[in-house]
Structures are given as C-alpha cells and as structure tokens.
Amino acid sequence: DSGVTQTPKHLITATGQRVTLRCSPRSGDLSVYWYQQSLDQGLQFLIQYYNGEERAKGNILERFSAQQFPDLHSELNLSSLELGDSALYFCASSVGGPSSGNTIYFGEGSWLTVV
Amino acid sequence: GQSLEQPSEVTAVEGAIVQINCTYQTSGFYGLSWYQQHDGGAPTFLSYNALDGLEETGRFSSFLSRSDSYGYLLLQELQMKDSASYFCALTNNNDMRFGAGTRLTVKP
Numbered sequence: 001d002s003g004v005t006q007t008p009k010h011l012i013t014a015t016g017q018r019v020t021l022r023c024s025p026r027s028g029d030l031s032v033y034w035y036q037q038s039l040d041q042g043l044q045f046l047i048q049y050y051n052g053e054e055r056a057k058g059n060i061l062e063r064f065s066a067q068q069f070p071d072l073h074s075e076l077n078l079s080s081l082e083l084g085d086s087a088l089y090f091c092a093s094s095v096g097g098p099s100s101g102n103t104i105y106f107g108e109g110s111w112l113t114v115v
Numbered sequence: 116g117q118s119l120e121q122p123s124e125v126t127a128v129e130g131a132i133v134q135i136n137c138t139y140q141t142s143g144f145y146g147l148s149w150y151q152q153h154d155g156g157a158p159t160f161l162s163y164n165a166l167d168g169l170e171e172t173g174r175f176s177s178f179l180s181r182s183d184s185y186g187y188l189l190l191q192e193l194q195m196k197d198s199a200s201y202f203c204a205l206t207n208n209n210d211m212r213f214g215a216g217t218r219l220t221v222k223p
Contacts, residue, residue, distance in 0.1 A: 042215035056209035
C-alpha cells in the first residue's frame, strides 16, 4: 500500500458523459501527478500540482481538467468522454518535486471504461 | 520534447541475469528512474540515478551515462515474481516522463 488513495476503483460510463476521479495523496506529500495508461501502453503524463498550484502540464486534452484543493487532495475531471478515453488513470504523489530525487508513489488507479 | 526508448519485450530464465536498456533524447533532466509494474497493479519505484554510474539495490542495479544518453536496469538472480513491466523515466523539475515499458517474462 503506497498510501495514495484513488476513487473510484472502477467506473463505467457512456460516451459524452463527464466523470470525476479523486485522489488523496500520501500524508505529508505536497505534489500530485496524474497519468493515463491505455491498454498495453506506457504512462502518459497529464498534469502535476504542487501545494495547490499547477506546475507542469503534459499531454492533457482540453476536455480534461484537474485541480488540487487546500487539503491537498486532487480531482481529475474528464468530460465529453469518448471511447478512446477508456484507460487506467493513475494518481501519484511525492513530498516535493521529483527533481530532488523524491520518490513518486502511485495509487492503485481508477479503471475507466467508456461504452 | 523528450523521448525514451526501451525494448518492448525481454524473456529470461529463472536465476539468470537480464539487462533492460533505455535510451533517451532530452535537452535536460535531473535523473533517470526505474519503476516496476505488475499486470493490473500500480507502478512501484525501483531505482534512481541522478549521477552517472551504477546504483545497486539488492538484486537490482541501475546505470546511467549522460554522455551516451543511455541507462539500463540490471536484474540478477531472476525470480518468477520479477515477471512484470519495467519503465524508465526521465525526472524533470516538476514531472516524470515514462518510456513505453519493457515486459519481462521469467521462465522456469
């Protein structure tokens, strides 16, 4: 158990719908990262927050948005869902940024299936 | 941008040694990390190289050569439980960018 909690674990929804994925980082971690992993694919970096501020953005679609709240939990909002958005979405956290050698700890992921 | 290349699959037998290579292209980075992911599971941290050279952690070692834009993960005394996907990742100031991963299959 990494200490990073993600909900829901599984989610099935229809095309065109909107979902919110939630992440609680490890206690004391200020950085939160979101990654997308499609079937048999690598981990695609979406976005990173540090203490409530967006610090880095990767290949995140305009239909997707995220935020980190004052209590440091984060939410990833996915809207106008398409079949291709079906994937495993990981949240990860670290004490600070990764540049100081801080280990990034991953949650168990949220499986999203769009039908 | 940044890019990383790893072999897609590697197969080895139990007890053997296997090396998973990672080549990268980037204008700058802080270090190279390695993560392990079992099917359906979360990636877990294995090793990090901030400097050139070899880092050893038990049966796993990782190497980085910045001049060659190259790194590798060395797994010794392979066990069946080592069958998993292994990802190298470039560590930047605020994010980590992962390669596509190498699926390691350990056979008896």
